[in-house]
Amino acid sequence: MSQTLPPGHPAIPPKRVGVLIANLGTPDGYDYWNMRRYLSEFLSDRRVIDYPRWKWQPLLQTVILAKRPFTSGANYKSIWNNEAGESPLMTITKAQTAALAAELPEVMVDFCMRYGNPSTESRVKAMIEAGCDRILFLPLYPQYAGATTATANDSFFRALQGAFRAPAARTVAEYFEHPAYIAALADSVREAWDAMDTKPEVLVASYHGMPKRYLMQGDPYHCQCQKTTRLLRESLGWEKDAIHTTFQSVFGPEEWLKPYTVEHVAELARQGRKNIAVVAPAFSADCIETLEEIEGEIREAFVHAGGETFTYIPCLNDRPAHIAALAAIIHENLAGWI
CATH class of the missing domain: 3.40.50.1400 (Rossmann fold)
Incomplete structure (x- = not known):
């Protein structure tokens, strides 16, 4: 049933359920500065490197990030998807998202990266603006680890903190034995x-x-x-x-x-x-x-x-059997929402 809003009332988008899948991340390019930004964000995560900040950050920002962006950049250049202008991880994650969206037409499916772009915060914000009052968050890590699953969840919940209308939220547990x-x-x-x-x-x-x-x-x-x-x-x-x-x-x-x-x-x-x-x-x-x-x-x-x-x-990537498995896992975690 449509709802008539009084004059001047902000528009209210139709309610929907969002599914946000998350991967590790990728630099925007393999040049020095893009690599430095990406590596700095990644290696500053206390879930990844838990050494005391007073000891680790000076070493990271001076010694490590003076050299490592060059070697890591060369490695990324060797595998870069030049046609799309992005890393293979980005290309594959986009394909996974599109395949899941086709498999799950009843929900809004999007993706984010823990490090780099698109950020978790930006995609959570976009989902809320699109009317998602319920969001299921799926870190694409079959096995749980503090440095992968947990830090992805940390980023998701931080993104919810700034929302005026925070949606109901669920996270998908590790699926290593599914x-x-x-x-x-x-x-x-x-x-x-x-x-x-x-x-x-x-x-x-x-x-x-x-x-x-x-x-x-x-x-x-x-x-x-x-x-x-x-x-x-x-x-x-x-x-x-x-x-x-x-x-x-x-x-x-x-x-x-x-x-x-x-x-x-x-x-x-x-x-x-x-x-x-x-x-x-x-x-x-x-x-x-x-x-x-x-x-x-x-x-x-x-x-x-x-x-x-x-x-x-190769990894399971966007193989039909992988997409079907992820869709099954998502459906199990959407119980009561759709």
Whole structure:
């Protein structure tokens, strides 16, 4: 039923439900200043680097950000989507959003980035202005970690603080063991396996790393990664030693979760495992860590140690099975709202 507003009353948009998906983020460009802005925001997050600010910020702003934007920028340049003028992560996240919008016509679907653009704050504001009085927030991280899921949620709730009419809000929990996610992951591995002439002797499931002390402090990420690997192996019907769990992207001097992917693949080659494949179950979309680190540094370590065939199995990206899995997870969390 339409509502007649008195003269001078501000317009009231029709009420609707919003679904906001969030990914890690990307620089706007690979030049020095764009990289510096992005890295400064990322590495200033206390969920990512929890060293005391008085100690960390001077080091970050003077030493690290004087050099790292050049090396990181070169890495981004090597994978940049020049046609679209953006990083692959941005391109893929846009495609995921469009696919989910088609799958969920009853809600408004949008995306944000924890670091960089579009910011969480800007997209929450846009959703509220569009009439969303209920927003479901989905961090695109299958496994929970303080440095990923939690900081994305932090950013979402900060964005709600400034709203005159704050919407009802829900966040989606980690989905590392959701049957639809595991099935989509297993399907991607089977498809890759069927397309290979030389079958790998080992599948390496490489997850983003974190300092070991986070595990000791109670972060469940390590355990959830291990369970994802086990469920993937069981879904494939493989033997226990057919898939190895490893961790990549080590940063700083302290010990991180082991085994390190770059060292493990080299050791596999030295042991005579000449043909391997690598999958990255912690990443919902291909990005710098997969397209440059796995396809570059990790591949090179394997070949240099004597390996012959190295196959990277892409992330689930906007595969139909992945979109269907995310849509199912969203529907489960929208109960009572639609």
